[in-house]
Amino acid sequence: MIRPMRITIAQYSLSGCEGCALRLLNIITSNEKLIDHIELVSSRVMGIPEVRQADVAFVDGSVLRDNEEEFLMEIRSKSRILVALGTCSIMGGLNALRELYTVAELEEQVYGMKLNIGHLDSAKPLDSIVKVDYIIPGCPPPTWEIEEFLLCLLLGKEFRLTDRTVCFECTSQGLPCLLERGEVCFGPVIRGGCNAICPKYGIPCWGCRGIVEEYGMERLIENLRKHNVSPERVKEYIRIFLLKTKLRTLMR
Amino acid sequence: MNVLEERSFIPGIEGPMKVEVSIDPSSRRLVDLEIKPMESSRFFEVILLNREAKAVPYIASRICGICGYAHALCSAMAIEDAWRLEVPDSVRSLRELIAILSTVNSHLFHLVTLLFTWLGRSRPISLNFKRNLIELMKVKTHTIDKALNELCGDKLHPRNIVPGGFTYLPSMNRVMSTLEGVNRLNKLVYGLVEELLSFDLLREEDFKTHYVALKNETRYGLLEGCISIDSMIEIKVSNFKKYFIEQSISGSPAKLCLLYGKESYMVGALARLNVNSCQECEYRRWLHKLPSTNPYLIPIAQGVEVMKFLDIIQDLRRELRDEPRLVKPHHYPRRARGMSAIEAPRGLLYYEVEVISHKLTALDIITPTVQNLANMKDSLKYIVQRLLEGMKRAQIDEIRREAERLVQCYDPCIPCAVHVHET
Numbered sequence: 001m002i003r004p005m006r007i008t009i010a011q012y013s014l015s016g017c018e019g020c021a022l023r024l025l026n027i028i029t030s031n032e033k034l035i036d037h038i039e040l041v042s043s044r045v046m047g048i049p050e051v052r053q054a055d056v057a058f059v060d061g062s063v064l065r066d067n068e069e070e071f072l073m074e075i076r077s078k079s080r081i082l083v084a085l086g087t088c089s090i091m092g093g094l095n096a097l098r099e100l101y102t103v104a105e106l107e108e109q110v111y112g113m114k115l116n117i118g119h120l121d122s123a124k125p126l127d128s129i130v131k132v133d134y135i136i137p138g139c140p141p142p143t144w145e146i147e148e149f150l151l152c153l154l155l156g157k158e159f160r161l162t163d164r165t166v167c168f169e170c171t172s173q174g175l176p177c178l179l180e181r182g183e184v185c186f187g188p189v190i191r192g193g194c195n196a197i198c199p200k201y202g203i204p205c206w207g208c209r210g211i212v213e214e215y216g217m218e219r220l221i222e223n224l225r226k227h228n229v230s231p232e233r234v235k236e237y238i239r240i241f242l243l244k245t246k247l248r249t250l251m252r
Numbered sequence: 253m254n255v256l257e258e259r260s261f262i263p264g265i266e267g268p269m270k271v272e273v274s275i276d277p278s279s280r281r282l283v284d285l286e287i288k289p290m291e292s293s294r295f296f297e298v299i300l301l302n303r304e305a306k307a308v309p310y311i312a313s314r315i316c317g318i319c320g321y322a323h324a325l326c327s328a329m330a331i332e333d334a335w336r337l338e339v340p341d342s343v344r345s346l347r348e349l350i351a352i353l354s355t356v357n358s359h360l361f362h363l364v365t366l367l368f369t370w371l372g373r374s375r376p377i378s379l380n381f382k383r384n385l386i387e388l389m390k391v392k393t394h395t396i397d398k399a400l401n402e403l404c405g406d407k408l409h410p411r412n413i414v415p416g417g418f419t420y421l422p423s424m425n426r427v428m429s430t431l432e433g434v435n436r437l438n439k440l441v442y443g444l445v446e447e448l449l450s451f452d453l454l455r456e457e458d459f460k461t462h463y464v465a466l467k468n469e470t471r472y473g474l475l476e477g478c479i480s481i482d483s484m485i486e487i488k489v490s491n492f493k494k495y496f497i498e499q500s501i502s503g504s505p506a507k508l509c510l511l512y513g514k515e516s517y518m519v520g521a522l523a524r525l526n527v528n529s530c531q532e533c534e535y536r537r538w539l540h541k542l543p544s545t546n547p548y549l550i551p552i553a554q555g556v557e558v559m560k561f562l563d564i565i566q567d568l569r570r571e572l573r574d575e576p577r578l579v580k581p582h583h584y585p586r587r588a589r590g591m592s593a594i595e596a597p598r599g600l601l602y603y604e605v606e607v608i609s610h611k612l613t614a615l616d617i618i619t620p621t622v623q624n625l626a627n628m629k630d631s632l633k634y635i636v637q638r639l640l641e642g643m644k645r646a647q648i649d650e651i652r653r654e655a656e657r658l659v660q661c662y663d664p665c666i667p668c669a670v671h672v673h674e675t
Contacts, residue, residue, distance in 0.1 A: 015294060016317075017317040017320070018317040019318070019408040019409060022317045023317075026389070026393065029364070029385075029386065029389045030389040030390050030392070030393045032390070035386065044268070045365055046365055046369065047365070047368055047369030064293075065292045068292070094296075094299065094311065094314050095294055097295075097299040098294075098295055101295075106293070107293075109295075109297075110293065110295055110297060111507070112500055113500055113502065115504070115505065117292075117504075117505060139314065140317070140406070198405070200405065200420070201405040201411035201412040201419060202412055236303065240307070240311065
């Protein structure tokens, strides 16, 4: 039973695909349990572009340009709780791949010129600039987890991410092991909660929810070697979501 | 000279964008107008290089949170073209269904956000209508979204789309059952479009331009056909770059694409309806006439498309069969180029790839918003000048409001627009 309280929510997007924002907005506009208890006070997509005081601010995307740092600090100053929503905001995600090049190289390759619009060399996660109160990982985060987070807020309950791994969720559904087929799958060390949706649809886990099982990483790399997966292939797949993690260091 | 608009954001669109308008108040003349996307580049065309082909659609779909399906499909089809790989009819028809579902999803999201965005700026929306909007989103979640979740694992970013087909598919019976409720959407969408029309916000304008879309003689499709310019010139996908020339702009993260390198053109729902005529469509009366030259009617064209697509979904639903859905090439070419052009929700999306064996080695993406940006600018110039001519003195607020509304009608997707690459 939900307590009759109401919270104000703000939604902001930094650089990213804005898929996390669309997921959040879809929940806010269609979840009957939540709709009467939530007031959306800021969201550019929904026609309220100003930064406003809010109980909870959801921020997706990462900081890729100098002016986004200032924007993020303004958001922090006006939000009681700040939630990093999605892989890009938590660990750089796909945006972090720019760190393999210089901005000048990237701009030259894509535009044939220097743009001079304040592109940063790195993709900064939110917690490198401001205090982040909660993270909801995933590319994009699962719907149920965002709903759970909102329900916890409304009920005054503590929100916790699962410590289960993707591998646990995969095997408990009886899905065939992709590692054993020689695929590069990081499922044994990656945080679950996604119901192993990628392995279920025939694609290995490439780690969008981040590493939860640090102790198992060395074993995983050993395991990949045993299955004749070359270090180059492993590196290629680390360079999807996990460029900024310890897994990358271990592969050096 | 006044700089009229200096805003960081235009509400209701994906990705921040700024429009700057300079007018001479004394002569009521438009001096200059610039569109400035403010999004950062994410350089997908570089970070996708040297990837195994099967990972390309997975990553490409992350270019955009709303057109993710279009990017996944178009990249997979371009790689198949390079591999000279023919996929079976079962894959083609399922892809068509997926493209239609994701387009309905995108259009409905745009129409609902438009109404929310315009709320309070015109007459108040009735409580009853608000309930209908919530009901519509709920039914969409339980039908369209659920079907995409079932088919591809996630309604935002598909998991199983790869060159050659699908890595996995659920039982088609399950997909069919999720789509049973689609009929319930018809009435709600009808009410949504009627309400939008009754707002009296959509100006009557006659902005003549070129319209470009895929044309398919057999049915109103999104994935197959030749590229038609104004229903008069039809070109093969492989000739795309002979007609449409992309240009970088100093200091801007978004490029522009121009017909013959000099003229702007429109892509998207209105262009698709104009090019394909759609004489028999009963909802074309919403547009008054076809072809239509009024950019303010783009959201209405999206409404017409949704009504058409809801019928097509019913037809395709009945054709679903559990059949093998993945083919692989007999051998990988040493080095080959491939192209693909499909209709994303916001218009024509073009991918050109080079592969060496099973690895992607070069990539060029031309997105719908890149193609529409110059047209948006031209139509804004046209509208602002028309407004100025009709005013005794320049009314800044009204010009700002109309400019903003026109941009919102185009449904631009800036995260897409700033990810373009020329090889």
